[in-house]
Structure formats: C-alpha cells, structure tokens
Amino acid sequence: MEARRRLRGQRHHGKGNKVRPDFERLLADVERGLIDVVVAQEWPRLERNRTDGVRVIETAQRCEILLTFAKGPDIDCTNAMGRLAADLYSAIARNEIEVKGERQSRAQLQRARQGRPPKGQRPVGYATNGDVVEHEAAAIREVFRLFAVADGTTIAGLAAALSGKEGPQVPKSVPRLPRHTRTVMIERNARRVAEGLPPKPVPDDGKWSTSTIVSILRNPRYAGYSVYTNRLDRTKNKRQTWYAQIVKDDDGEPVRGQWEPIVDELTWWRVQERLNEPSRVTNRTGSTTRKHLGSGLYRCGHCEQRVRTNGERYRCEDCGINRTRRHVDDWVLRLIRERLSRPDLADTIPTGDEPRLKAIAADIATRQAKIKRATADYDNEIIEGYDLKRVRERENTAIASLETERRALTATTDLGGVLDAEDPVTAFDDADLMIKRRVIDFFVTVKIHPHPRGSKTFNPATVEVVPKQLG
Structure with missing residues (x-):
C-alpha cells in the first residue's frame, strides 16, 4: 500500500462540473485501500464544487484516511471536530470560487456594455481581438445567406459543405474550412512554442457537426450585437437565450459591438425566424426546406400573418382559416402564368x-x-x-x-432567369420550388380568406391575389 499520494489538482477552467479524471482516480484508489493519506496544497485544490467536498469528506470518514495540506492543518474526518473543520474549509473554498466568479462576470458584463469583444475562444470568422478573419468570414457570410433566403438549404447540407463533401443537398458556394477546434489548437500551439512551451495534441480534421452550424447561426455577434451570457440564469428556454444574450442600453436598444459585423441584422433575424419555425422544432430530421408553394408565403386575409402547411391544407394558426392547398395553388399558378405571358412583361421591369x-x-x-x-x-x-x-x-x-x-x-437576378427567358411561362413551369415562390412574391401578395360554408366548389374570390406595383 502506498504510504501517501500527493493530489495534483487539475487547473480549474471556471466550470464547477468539469470532469476531473485524476480526482476520480484518487477516490477510487482510496476506496480500494491503496491510500492512507491524501496530500494537497490547500483545500480549494481538492474540491471544485459542493459535491466534490461532500464526497471527499465522506470517503475520508468511511475509509479512515488523513487529509493533510501544505497550507493548512491536517484534518481527520473520522471524528466530529475533524468533519466540522472540513465542512468549514469546504464552505470557505466554495465562497472564494463564487466570489471570483461573480467578479469575473461583472467584468465580462462591463466589457459587453462597452461593446468590447468577449474573452475566451474566438468564434469562426473573428480573431481574439475582434478583427475579421476574412477567409473564415466569407464562409460564414455564405452560410447565413443561403440559410436565410434559399428554401432548399439544410443545416446538414451546410455542415457537409464546410467539411468539403459533395451531394445534391450540399451547396457548392460554401468554401471548405478545417474544423474550428483544429484551427484554434494550431494557433494556440504556435503561441505556446513562441513562449518556449511544448505543443499540445491537435485534433483530427473531421467533419463539421450540425450542432456547430446551429451555434454559428444563432450567435448574435455575427450581426454586430454585443453579447453577455449569464450562465447562472437557466430559467429561459435555450432557443430564447440567444435573444437574451444581446446586451441592451438604457433605452432598450441593442449595444453595438466594437467589431465589424459579418452579416447584416436582417439576415441574422431571418435566420432566427427560420430556426424557430415550429416545423423544424418538432421534426427529427432537422430539415427546414420548404416543401409547399405557399407555406410561409401566402397570408391570412384577416390577420395578415403568413399561413403554414397542415397536411393537405394551408392554415392560419391565429384565425383558424383552413384551405385546401391544391385549390389555392392551382389558382395562384394560373394567374402567375397569365402575368408571365403578357407581351409587355419586359417593359414593366426596368434595369x-x-x-x-x-x-x-x-x-x-x-x-x-x-x-x-x-x-x-x-x-x-x-x-x-x-x-x-x-x-x-x-x-x-x-x-x-x-x-x-x-x-x-x-433587376431580375434572383428570379432564376424566368423573366428574361424567351418563354417565361415555360421557364417558370420548369423552375424549382424556390424560384417559383420568388416569382410569385415578386409579382403579387396572396391573401387567403375563409371558404363559404356548405359550398363544395372552389370560389376564386376567396383567394385575393393583389398585384404589386412594379413601376
């Protein structure tokens, strides 16, 4: 049996629930009877949270071992006075950690209110001082742009694109990037070598995960918002805490960060809106691809809210309007084809x-x-x-x-060449769903009204197609 073992506490990184392999191995060896004395520099090096302290005291009592400290007295947990002393040291240690954490939180909040970049690991696209890393920022811009405007873009497809994969759902315009954990470790090792320290192992360059893409899309920093996260406040749903991170000034306006935004505000908010769609929250595939012509495009004729798809019908969640998709889509497509077939089409759309x-x-x-x-x-x-x-x-x-x-x-650049085609109607019919939706939105606003009760025949008057002013 070892006469004693020195516990070399792992460095604490600010997370009280951090896994500590050496600490767990120490307790296991005590339970196995391999240790009769535990030596530590001081009590805070022995515990990181209340649970650790209780486990140390109970294990020392049960296995009848001595706790001794380089900066403190020996503690014998086999008697009541020893356990009381251990409890007091444990409480003092936790208080010191909590006070330090509160002081750091206040400093971080002050930085955020001043619009200064938060400390910690840099996000993709930004250096630690807040400067833009342009080749990474270009990829981030394209990820946001595609997810905000392209109905066919999925989170899995974006992750595959950044990983350098190819496929029908993988956008080709997104440049490949090494995994961020690998990039950051290479940068850290360069600093360690410059300081005369040995480098640490570098993670393999694996594929990007969908959870990382969601974290990027949710991060308010990319829109130039100063952020602060109160890690003790877990009262809000995680999907809403991204909004809560945005620091507000005394007038309730968001504090702008002292760094260059990578995406504009509207793009970021459009992405949040799409991520919050109920269809995405409830499905297990993570797909946010539009599958129907009018979902999120047509509006309720009563409250002006955008309708959603419910099976074979379009439905307004607020007003309860419920219409057959096929009937509405057929009528809208008919009117759009008529509009595209007019000889004056090109004249109404100036450069x-x-x-x-x-x-x-x-x-x-x-x-x-x-x-x-x-x-x-x-x-x-x-x-x-x-x-x-x-x-x-x-x-x-x-x-x-x-x-x-x-x-x-x-101009007509986002309409898939439909308006510039020799035969716009044919080009429209051959276009994918995303382009058709854009063409419809370009020309008209579609409002759905309730269908008359008892009528089994579609009434075109219940689908209001309002032309938009083009010139």
Whole structure:
C-alpha cells in the first residue's frame, strides 16, 4: 500500500462540473485501500464544487484516511471536530470560487456594455481581438445567406459543405474550412512554442457537426450585437437565450459591438425566424426546406400573418382559416402564368440603379430588424403589446414606401432567369420550388380568406391575389 499520494489538482477552467479524471482516480484508489493519506496544497485544490467536498469528506470518514495540506492543518474526518473543520474549509473554498466568479462576470458584463469583444475562444470568422478573419468570414457570410433566403438549404447540407463533401443537398458556394477546434489548437500551439512551451495534441480534421452550424447561426455577434451570457440564469428556454444574450442600453436598444459585423441584422433575424419555425422544432430530421408553394408565403386575409402547411391544407394558426392547398395553388399558378405571358412583361421591369438599390436594401434591412427585435422582446416579456404595435406600424409604413421604390428599380437576378427567358411561362413551369415562390412574391401578395360554408366548389374570390406595383 502506498504510504501517501500527493493530489495534483487539475487547473480549474471556471466550470464547477468539469470532469476531473485524476480526482476520480484518487477516490477510487482510496476506496480500494491503496491510500492512507491524501496530500494537497490547500483545500480549494481538492474540491471544485459542493459535491466534490461532500464526497471527499465522506470517503475520508468511511475509509479512515488523513487529509493533510501544505497550507493548512491536517484534518481527520473520522471524528466530529475533524468533519466540522472540513465542512468549514469546504464552505470557505466554495465562497472564494463564487466570489471570483461573480467578479469575473461583472467584468465580462462591463466589457459587453462597452461593446468590447468577449474573452475566451474566438468564434469562426473573428480573431481574439475582434478583427475579421476574412477567409473564415466569407464562409460564414455564405452560410447565413443561403440559410436565410434559399428554401432548399439544410443545416446538414451546410455542415457537409464546410467539411468539403459533395451531394445534391450540399451547396457548392460554401468554401471548405478545417474544423474550428483544429484551427484554434494550431494557433494556440504556435503561441505556446513562441513562449518556449511544448505543443499540445491537435485534433483530427473531421467533419463539421450540425450542432456547430446551429451555434454559428444563432450567435448574435455575427450581426454586430454585443453579447453577455449569464450562465447562472437557466430559467429561459435555450432557443430564447440567444435573444437574451444581446446586451441592451438604457433605452432598450441593442449595444453595438466594437467589431465589424459579418452579416447584416436582417439576415441574422431571418435566420432566427427560420430556426424557430415550429416545423423544424418538432421534426427529427432537422430539415427546414420548404416543401409547399405557399407555406410561409401566402397570408391570412384577416390577420395578415403568413399561413403554414397542415397536411393537405394551408392554415392560419391565429384565425383558424383552413384551405385546401391544391385549390389555392392551382389558382395562384394560373394567374402567375397569365402575368408571365403578357407581351409587355419586359417593359414593366426596368434595369435598376445599383447604388440606390443597395441603399434601399440596407434601409429595409435595418427597419425589418427593428421589427424582429421588438417581436423577440415582446415574446420575452420585455415590452408590452402596444409597444410592439407602435414599432410595427411605424417601420412597416416606411418599408412599404421603400419596397415600392425598389420594385420600380429592381433587376431580375434572383428570379432564376424566368423573366428574361424567351418563354417565361415555360421557364417558370420548369423552375424549382424556390424560384417559383420568388416569382410569385415578386409579382403579387396572396391573401387567403375563409371558404363559404356548405359550398363544395372552389370560389376564386376567396383567394385575393393583389398585384404589386412594379413601376
């Protein structure tokens, strides 16, 4: 039997539940009767949380071993006074850890309120000082862009693209990147070598996981928001804590970080909206691909909310309007084909003024992001319903005016070549679902009204197809 063993406590990284293999091996050896004295520098090196302290004391009592410390007295847990002393040292150690944690949290919150980059491992696309790592940022921009606007983009497809895979669901425009854990460790080893320290093992360059892609898409830092995470507050659902991370100033406005955003605000909020879709939350495939022509595109004729698919029907969750998908889609497609067959099609879609289009897009994005922020604040019970209504009315009025101007200047680059085709109707019929949805949204707003009770014949008047002003 060993006369004694020195416990060399692992460095603490701020997580009280961190697995400590040496600590577990020590307790196992004590239970097996291999140790009669445990030596540590001081009590805080022995325990990291309340559970560790209780286990040490109970094991020392049960196995009749002595606890001795380089900076403290010996403790014999086989008697009541020894166990009392151990409890006191344990409580003091935990208090020191908690006070240190609170002090660090206050410092991190202060950094966030100043808009300074948080400390810790750098996210993909940013250096530790907040500068943009351009080749990584290019991949992040494309990941956000595709997930925000492309109905056929899946999280699994994005993960495969970053991993360098190919396939029908893998977007080719996303550049391959090494796994971030590997990149970060290589960078750390370079610093260790410069400091005269030996390098640590570098993880293999495996595939990107879907959970990592979700973490990237959820991170408010990419939109330029300053963030702070209170790790002690677990009262909110995890899907909402991403919003709660955004630091607000005294006026309730998000604090902007002192770094360059990789994506614009609207793109980030559109991604959050898509990630929060009930169909994605409840399915087990992780797919957010649109599978139906009007889901999330058509609107309820009563409340203006976008309808969802429910089996073979379109349904407004708020008003209960429930319509057969096939009937509505057939009528909308018929009207779009008629619009595309007009000889004056090309004349109604002038070439745009690119600088002005960019300015309009930026203004619309900022205003739509304000609406989405207000909606998230309302969901989290930060603002009242009348505040949300006021923001929506103000910003939607401005957006409607800007969109009218944009349609008068718009080009046709995002419509899959349908409008420029020799036969636009045929090009539309041959296009994929995503392009068809864009063409419909370009020309009209579709509003679904209730079908008359008792009528078994489709009534076109119940599907309001409102042309948008193009020029």
